Amino acid sequence: MADPIVRVDDLVVSFPSRTSKTPVEVISGADLTVERGSCVVIIGPSGCGKSTILSCIAGLTPYAGGSITVDGDRVDGPDDHSSVVFQHASLLPWRTVLGNVEFGLESRRQIPKKEIRARAMEAIEAVGLAGYEDHHPHQISGGMQQRVNLARAFAVRAPLTLMDEPFGALDALTKELMQDELIRLMSMVSSSTVFITHDIREAIYLGDKILVMSARPGTIIAEFDSPFGADRTRAMTEDRRFDELESSLRDLLGHTTEEVLT
Numbered sequence: 400m401a402d403p404i405v406r407v408d409d410l411v412v413s414f415p416s417r418t419s420k421t422p423v424e425v426i427s428g429a430d431l432t433v434e435r436g437s438c439v440v441i442i443g444p445s446g447c448g449k450s451t452i453l454s455c456i457a458g459l460t461p462y463a464g465g466s467i468t469v470d471g472d473r474v475d476g477p478d479d480h481s482s483v484v485f486q487h488a489s490l491l492p493w494r495t496v497l498g499n500v501e502f503g504l505e506s507r508r509q510i511p512k513k514e515i516r517a518r519a520m521e522a523i524e525a526v527g528l529a530g531y532e533d534h535h536p537h538q539i540s541g542g543m544q545q546r547v548n549l550a551r552a553f554a555v556r557a558p559l560t561l562m563d564e565p566f567g568a569l570d571a572l573t574k575e576l577m578q579d580e581l582i583r584l585m586s587m588v589s590s591s592t593v594f595i596t597h598d599i600r601e602a603i604y605l606g607d608k609i610l611v612m613s614a615r616p617g618t619i620i621a622e623f624d625s626p627f628g629a630d631r632t633r634a635m636t637e638d639r640r641f642d643e644l645e646s647s648l649r650d651l652l653g654h655t656t657e658e659v660l661t
């Protein structure tokens with residue numbers, strides 16, 4: 400029987416309103432599961448609550464109703480079950496590449512110093528940055544900074560990696576390189592991933608499952624299983640099924656965006 404690493408049941412999230420005493424419901428009864436070792440992509444119109452769901456799973460945003468479990472434990476604050484990658488690398492400018500990757504490990508439970516160094520070096524090598532460990536963030540490109548960000552997230556070896564549009568600010572070519580890098584990393588560490596994007600083709604390329612959210616108050620309105628196996632290559636993008644899925648998602652998203660406008 401399937402054993403999901405993440406279970407979100409009937410999630411409700413509200414934020415205080417600036418104009419009224421009644422809180423604004425941002426997420427309204429969202430359900431989702433993430434199977435172990437899989438990559439689930441969430442896509443939806445701007446402002447529908449994608450980042451909010453991710454932040455709730457990370458324990459960074461409290462929720463008003465429903466439940467979230469990661470690895471069987473109820474989420475009620477940040478813990479060691481997950482690591483988060485944001486769109487902007489948010490590296491510490493005064494620390495080197497190595498220092499930044501080590502920083503992610505230092506904030507985790509008691510890991511001996513020697514192991515921190517070894518794990519950080521391993522992660523730096525895995526993202527192709529060996530030789531750059533003594534560089535500071537301003538000495539490397541945006542793509543390389545995002546590689547450091549990935550190394551920092553994967554070095555902690557959390558069972559779940561939560562990624563909030565990590566490649567959203569990169570140029571098209573670097574974005575493709577990073578997608579391939581991520582696929583390699585995910586299979587190397589057999590991690591489970593939740594990935595948020597606005598980019599339909601990125602969703603299809605990376606996702607074992609793609610969840611579509613409605614406009615605010617957001618909920619999951621459709622779920623697509625990838626027709627492609629674990630073996631992800633650029634050849635997929637030439638496949639007729641890739642285009643078919645793209646047009647189904649585009650239709651659905653076009654519809655949800657119209658709902659926002661009307």
Ligand SMILES: Nc1ncnc2c1ncn2[C@@H]1O[C@H](COP(=O)(O)OP(=O)(O)OP(=O)(O)O)[C@@H](O)[C@H]1O
Pocket residue numbers: 414415425443444445446447448449450451452597615
């Ligand atoms: N801390 C907060 N306080 C009040 N409102 C918030 C807070 N965080 C998010 N919101 C509001 O909740 C809604 C959902 O925001 P969220 O960032 O989750 O959407 P999103 O789908 O990730 O958007 P985008 O695709 O534009 O990044 C938005 O209307 C946003 O303004």
